[in-house]
Amino acid sequence: MDAASTAWILAATMGVSLMVPGLALFYGGMVGARSILNVVMMTFGAVAVTAFVWTLFGYSAVFGNSYGGAGLLGDVTAHLGLGNLIAEDPNATLPPALVAVFQALFAAITVAIICGAVVDRVRFGSWLVFCAVWVTLVYLPIAHWVFAFDSADGSLLGGWIANELGAIDFAGGTAVHINSGIAALAIILVLGRRLGWPRQPRPNNVPFTALGGGILWFGWFGFNGGSALAAGNSASVVLLTTFNAACAAMLGWLAVERIMDKHATTLGGVSGVVAGLVAITPACGAVSPLGALAIGLLAGVVCAFAIRLKYRLGYDDSLDVVGVHLVGGVLGTLLIGFFADPDAPNGAAGLFYGGGFSVLGIQAVAVVAVLAYSFAVTWVIAKVIDLTLGLRLSREVETEGVDVRVHGEQAYDLDGHVHAPAADLATREHEVVASAEAALATDGPAPARD
Known part of the structure; x- marks a missing residue:
């Protein structure tokens, strides 16, 4: 065992776990006062459901030996129940159980991100069912494509994007952000718009959103840096590029707001930070610190404009999951083709470093594959659940408030009475x-x- 790397991944895992309450606060502060608890429950509920799927067969489906060597799905029977990961492996650099829980949080965060697009109009029970089915049919195959690498001795075959295609995705730009972003768009199209859209309640607590964004930023260091799976130079470079991109994106978003709306808002600044973190996730091990600043700045500007398109295109993305995670994930993944620095941990050369268009072409194939598969399967899942269990809340619940009608509680004492x-x-x-x-x-x- 590598004690230093084990300690680092333990710390990174705890950092990623803080992204769960961070996401709940980030989303919760942006909704109306009668929906904040529902958002919190949808976030934590997604994580809880994912734990069952991941333990039963999810880890196997991602990191098991690829069926037939096709690189499409791992052997779901390889680690059933994860019982074979708890004994100490003298040949492993990291404890297998540690890798399993670290990657479980990736799966949980990915499905939890989607809830931000559909708050205020989805049934809680149906949402939990959606989480279980979506993780099984969408996340697990794509994660196998992206995260499962062939073993050095050739005894274990991984996913086609990571190995045959050779696309660069250091920490999940495709499997996490593009995947959740396009899935959000698919379920939005099945659900339809909220009542009264585009007019909606004002954010109930912007400081909550800022606090949640800060916690996400902290956790993202574990998310990206922990993906190095070792304590060393690669993890250190990733922390630097992650920090730079988040800061640059905040400034880019605020610049757009100042020019377009004459105000630089707190909500915009925090959203810019998240957009930069999304965009740098696939590129954090492939670019230089200056490249990270460029990617972050572009992400802040492009995502700030992207969230405005929903009003023109007519889709109701409640908390801008499509505009931030889908657009930011696609942007960051493709910009590797331009900004990849051969001195960075990934060792690839992009167009600006004399590498030609080959890296960009490879990245584009990975993006298109994830977009097509995730959208198609998510739309079918959402449609089937809608036709059977019912996915949309009733008009009465949407009107009266989700927290009280669904969860029997409220976040704030709005009437000032003691009950x-x-x-x-x-x-x-x-x-x-x-x-x-x-x-x-x-x-x-x-x-x-x-």
Whole structure:
């Protein structure tokens, strides 16, 4: 075992786990006051469902030996239940169980991202079913394509994008962000627009969104840096490029807002940070620090314009998952073809470094493949669930508020009243009546009734 690398991946895993509450706060602050708890539950619910799928057969489907060497799906029977990962392997550099939980969080975050596109109008139970089916039929095959590399001795065959095609995706631009972004668009088209769209409730808590964005930024260092799977130069370079891209994207987004709307908003600044993090995810091990600044700046500008297109194109993406994750993921993956620096950990040369168009062409094939597969299968999944279980909330629930009607609670005391439990009210009522009866028996004045 490499003790230093094990310690680093342990820390990175804990960082990625913080992305779950970070995403919940980031999304939750942007919705109306009557929907924040539903967003939190959809985020955490997606993670909980993914854990079952991943443990039962998901890890096997991603990292098991590819069926027939085709690079399409791993052997789902290779690690059923993950029981064969808990014994110490003297030949492993990292504990297999650690790699399993690190990658489980990637799967969980990917499906949780999608919920931001459909808040305020999807049934909670149907959402959990969607998560289980989507992870199984969409995420697992694509993750195998992208993350499963052939073993050095050739005994284990991985996915076709990582090996036959040779596309660069250091931490999941295709498998995570393009995948979740295009899946969000597919389920949006099945669900339809929210009631009253494009007019919607104002964000209930922008500081929550800023806090969530900051937590996501922290976790992203583990997400990208941990993907090096070792403590060393590669992880260090990735942290630097990740930091640069996030900062540059924030400035790019704010510049667009200032020019177009005459304001540089907090919501825009935090959204810019996330756009930069999305775009640098596939490229963080392939570009120089200056290349990361360029990618981040372009992502901030392009994504800021992209979220405005939903009003012209007429699709209701509640929290701009398509405009940030899909557009940012595609942009970052393709820009590797221009900015890839041979001195970076991936060792590839892009167009600006004398590498020609070959890297760009390879990246484009990977992008198109993920877009086509994820959109088609997600649309079918959403349509089947809609026709059977029902995917859309009723008009009454959408109107009255999801938190109270679906979860039986509310995030804020909006009416300013103290709501005592029913048992306490009954006890108080009995005490008042007994006091009044005692006063009447002694011809005294009766106390005022509460």
